[in-house]
Amino acid sequence: MRHIFIILFLLLIGAKSSAFQTNLVDNVYHIEDSVLIKTRDGAFISAIIVRKKDNDKPQPVILQFTIYARSRDIKSVKEAADKGYVGVMAYTRGKRFSPDEVTPYEYDGRDAYDVIDWISHQAWCNGKIGMYGGSYNGFSQWAATKQMHPALKTIVPYVANRPGMGLPMENNVFLNANYEWAFYVSNNKYLDTLVGNNRTRWRAMQNKWWESGVAYRKIDSLEGTPNKYLQRWLQHPAYDKYWQDMVPYKDEFAHINIPVLSIDGYYNDSQISGLYYVKEHYKYNKNANHYLIIGPYSHFGAQKGGEAVLQGYQVDSVALINTKQITYQWLDYILKDGKKPEILKDKINYEVMGANEWKHVPSLEKMSNNYLQLYLTNIKAGKDYQQLTQRKPSKQAYLSQEVDLADRTTSNNDYYPDPIIRKELDKSNGFFFLSDPFKKTISIAGAFSGEIKASINKKDMDIGVVLYEVMPNGEFFELSYFLGRASYAKDITSRNLLTPNKIEGIPFSNTRLVSRQLSKGSRLLVVLNIDKNSFAQINYGTGKDVSDETIADAKEPLKIKWYNDSFIKVPIWK
Incomplete structure (x- = not known):
C-alpha cells in the first residue's frame, strides 16, 4: 500500500520528472534508498542515491542501470561515494519499488536518458555523469547512448549484452542457455534465485522438448509455465526493428562522441554482442575515442579481472587484472582530469595467450599483419x-x-x-x-x-x-x-x-x-x-x-x- 500512496502523490503533482525518497540514518553517508524517478511516458524508475556527508559540494555522478535488483547493491553505491562521486543505482522499470511491469530491454534506453536528465538537475550533481557495469548493465549503457544526453560523459561497459544477437539468439539461432533468465529477473521485484538456480528443472524441460520433437514455440507449454518474454522474442527471428530500437544501430553510432572503455573476454559467451558495439562505433565514427581491454576471460571473469584457471586452462599470470580499479582510474581520468590507466597504451589492448604478454594497437584491424x-x-x-x-x-x-x-x-x-x-x-x-x-x-x-x-x-x-x-x-x-x-x-x-x-x-x-x-x-x-x-x-x-x-x-x-x-x-x- 505504501507504494500506491507514493504513486498517487506523484501523479497528483504531475511533475515531468519527480522523486520520492526516504533517508536512512548513517554516520558517514547520506543515503536515499527509496527514490522514484518519473519518466516521460509516466513510468517510475526505482533508484538508490548515496553521498558522503562530509562533502556538500556538487560532484560527478557514477550511475549503474540494471535489471538485477539485489540487497548488496548499496555496497557498490557506497563505493562510488568513497571514491569522491555521488553513487546512483537505478533499476529497469518494474524492479524494486517501481510499480510498473518488469519489461527487459525494451524501455531501458529511454528510461536511462530520463534518469540521467533527472540526475543532471540535482544540486549535488556537477553536470558530469559516468556509467559502468557488466552484462545487462553493459547493455543499458549502450542503450543510454542511443539518444545522447549532454550530461553523460563516459561509459565503461563490460561484456555488454546485445538483445537479439547473443541473447536470446546467436546469429539468428535461438538458444536454450538463458531460457530461465526471463523468470529470474521478472518473477518479483528483486530476483527469483530459486527459479534461476534450479538447473535440474530447466535441464529436464530442455530434454523433454528435445525428446518430444514439438515446435520450439511450445517449449514453455511442455514445462507448464508460460514464458511470455520468450514468446515475444520468438516473434522476431530476424534482427528487425524490434531489436534495432533497443541499442544504437548503424549511423546512430556516429553521434557517440564520448570516451568509451570496453572490457571483454575471449571466452565470454556474449562476446559477439560486446564487440559489436566496438566494431560499429569505429565503423560509423572514424574519430571514436573508444578503448578496449580483452583477454582470456569468461563472462563473469571479465567483470572481476579474470580467473587463474578458466574452464580447465591455466591462464597467463599477466592476464589477471583488477577490473574495478581500472574502471575507477578511467572514471577519474575522464571526470576528474586524472591519469589514464596504465594498461591503456593504445586503443586495443589484448593479452596474447601462451606468450604471457599484453599487446597494444590502434585498431582491431592492426591486431594482425x-x-x-x-x-x-x-x-x-x-x-x-x-x-x-x-x-x-x-x-x-x-x-x-x-x-x-x-x-x-x-x-x-x-x-x-x-x-x-x-x-x-x-x-x-x-x-x-x-x-x-x-x-x-x-x-x-x-x-x-x-x-x-x-x-x-x-x-x-x-x-x-x-x-x-x-x-x-x-x-x-x-x-x-x-x-x-x-x-x-x-x-x-x-x-x-x-x-x-x-x-x-x-x-x-x-x-x-x-x-x-x-x-x-x-x-x-x-x-x-x-x-x-x-x-x-x-x-x-x-x-x-x-x-x-x-x-x-x-x-x-x-x-x-x-x-x-x-x-x-x-x-x-x-
Whole structure:
C-alpha cells in the first residue's frame, strides 16, 4: 500500500520528472534508498542515491542501470561515494519499488536518458555523469547512448549484452542457455534465485522438448509455465526493428562522441554482442575515442579481472587484472582530469595467450599483419581428418554428409569451449580439417571468418564451425567458434532461403575474437558440422519459421554436399 500512496502523490503533482525518497540514518553517508524517478511516458524508475556527508559540494555522478535488483547493491553505491562521486543505482522499470511491469530491454534506453536528465538537475550533481557495469548493465549503457544526453560523459561497459544477437539468439539461432533468465529477473521485484538456480528443472524441460520433437514455440507449454518474454522474442527471428530500437544501430553510432572503455573476454559467451558495439562505433565514427581491454576471460571473469584457471586452462599470470580499479582510474581520468590507466597504451589492448604478454594497437584491424586462407578440402589426412591447406583445390569436389534430424539417439556440433583444452574430440559426426604443422611460432590475433560452399536438399540449415589448435602433445585447445543460420548468413535482418540442390556461398564473420601464440609443431583444426542438439532450436529446413517446425517436418534426412572451395581466414601476427 505504501507504494500506491507514493504513486498517487506523484501523479497528483504531475511533475515531468519527480522523486520520492526516504533517508536512512548513517554516520558517514547520506543515503536515499527509496527514490522514484518519473519518466516521460509516466513510468517510475526505482533508484538508490548515496553521498558522503562530509562533502556538500556538487560532484560527478557514477550511475549503474540494471535489471538485477539485489540487497548488496548499496555496497557498490557506497563505493562510488568513497571514491569522491555521488553513487546512483537505478533499476529497469518494474524492479524494486517501481510499480510498473518488469519489461527487459525494451524501455531501458529511454528510461536511462530520463534518469540521467533527472540526475543532471540535482544540486549535488556537477553536470558530469559516468556509467559502468557488466552484462545487462553493459547493455543499458549502450542503450543510454542511443539518444545522447549532454550530461553523460563516459561509459565503461563490460561484456555488454546485445538483445537479439547473443541473447536470446546467436546469429539468428535461438538458444536454450538463458531460457530461465526471463523468470529470474521478472518473477518479483528483486530476483527469483530459486527459479534461476534450479538447473535440474530447466535441464529436464530442455530434454523433454528435445525428446518430444514439438515446435520450439511450445517449449514453455511442455514445462507448464508460460514464458511470455520468450514468446515475444520468438516473434522476431530476424534482427528487425524490434531489436534495432533497443541499442544504437548503424549511423546512430556516429553521434557517440564520448570516451568509451570496453572490457571483454575471449571466452565470454556474449562476446559477439560486446564487440559489436566496438566494431560499429569505429565503423560509423572514424574519430571514436573508444578503448578496449580483452583477454582470456569468461563472462563473469571479465567483470572481476579474470580467473587463474578458466574452464580447465591455466591462464597467463599477466592476464589477471583488477577490473574495478581500472574502471575507477578511467572514471577519474575522464571526470576528474586524472591519469589514464596504465594498461591503456593504445586503443586495443589484448593479452596474447601462451606468450604471457599484453599487446597494444590502434585498431582491431592492426591486431594482425597477415592472414591464413585455408581451404576445407576433400583430401584425406589420416583416418579421421581431411586436409586443411593454403592451396585452393584445382578441381571442385565435395564431401557428403547426411543428418537425420528426427533421430534423438545422436546429436551434432559439440562447440562449447568447456573445457578449453581437451584430450579427445567426438569424431562420430561432422568433418575435421587438419593443417600441416607450423614450422615456427605464430600468433593468431583477431576473429576468424570464411565462406562455406554447400548444396542441400532442403531450404535451410544451422551450421557450426569450430577452430582449434592441435598442440604438439596432441591435445585440442579451442580457440573460437561460429554458430549461425544459413538463411541469415548474408543479412541478419532478412531471411533468404537456400535453393534446394543449388551450390550456395554461405559467408560467416560473426565469430569470437581471440589471441594466442601457437608453438612450433602446432596445427590448426577446423570442425564443420550441422547444429542438431538439445541446446538450441532445431532447423528442419522446410523454410517455415523454425519456431513452428516440428519433428514431423524432418521427413527425409538433411543431405549436404560440402564443397572443397570452402575456406576460412585466420588473422595472424608474424
